[in-house]
Amino acid sequence: MRRGPGGSGTEPRCPPGSPRRPSTASGPGEGERGGGERGGGCPLTGPAERFPVGAVEAILRDVLWGYLREQPYKPGTCREMAKTIAEVIKARVKALLVPRYKIVVVTHIGQLNEQSMQIGSRCLWDPATDTFSSYVFKNTSLFALANVYAIYFE
Numbered sequence: 001m002r003r004g005p006g007g008s009g010t011e012p013r014c015p016p017g018s019p020r021r022p023s024t025a026s027g028p029g030e031g032e033r034g035g036g037e038r039g040g041g042c043p044l045t046g047p048a049e050r051f052p053v054g055a056v057e058a059i060l061r062d063v064l065w066g067y068l069r070e071q072p073y074k075p076g077t078c079r080e081m082a083k084t085i086a087e088v089i090k091a092r093v094k095a096l097l098v099p100r101y102k103i104v105v106v107t108h109i110g111q112l113n114e115q116s117m118q119i120g121s122r123c124l125w126d127p128a129t130d131t132f133s134s135y136v137f138k139n140t141s142l143f144a145l146a147n148v149y150a151i152y153f154e
Contacts, residue, residue: 060135
C-alpha cells in the first residue's frame with residue numbers, strides 16, 4: 001500500500017498513469033466485490049485469464065464433425081443446421097465459464113461444386129484482449145466454416 005497524505009496506508013497502488021476511482025467497498029473484506037475494480041480502487045486493466053483459443057478450436061472441430069460428417073448438401077437442411085450448430089457451439093463455449101467475454105458465433109454451410117468462395121469479417125476490437133477461433137470442415141458434398149469471436153467486456 002502506498003501511504004496517503006495522512007500516512008494512513010489506505011490508498012491502493014494503481015499502475016502508473018491509470019485513472020483513480022474510489023473503492024465501492026462498504027466494509028472490511030468487501031473490496032473484492034467493488035464495482036468492477038481490482039485492488040480496491042484501481043480500474044480493471046484486462047482479463048484475469050486469457051480466452052482459451054485452443055479449447056474453442058477443439059469444440060468447433062468436434063461439433064462440425066459430429067453434425068456434418070455424413071451430411072449431404074441440401075439447402076433447406078443446411079440452413080437450419082447452420083443455426084443449430086451455431087447455438088450448440090455458443091452453449092459449449094459458454095460452458096467453459098470464461099468470465100467477462102461476450103461470445104459471437106457465425107457459421108456458414110455451402111455446397112462443394114467446383115466453385116470458390118471468400119468469407120471475410122470486420123470487427124472493431126482490442127487486439128490485446130479480444131480474439132477469435134475458426135475451423136473449416138469439408139466432406140464430399142459440402143463445406144462449413146465456424147467462427148467464434150470473443151470480445152472482452154470491462
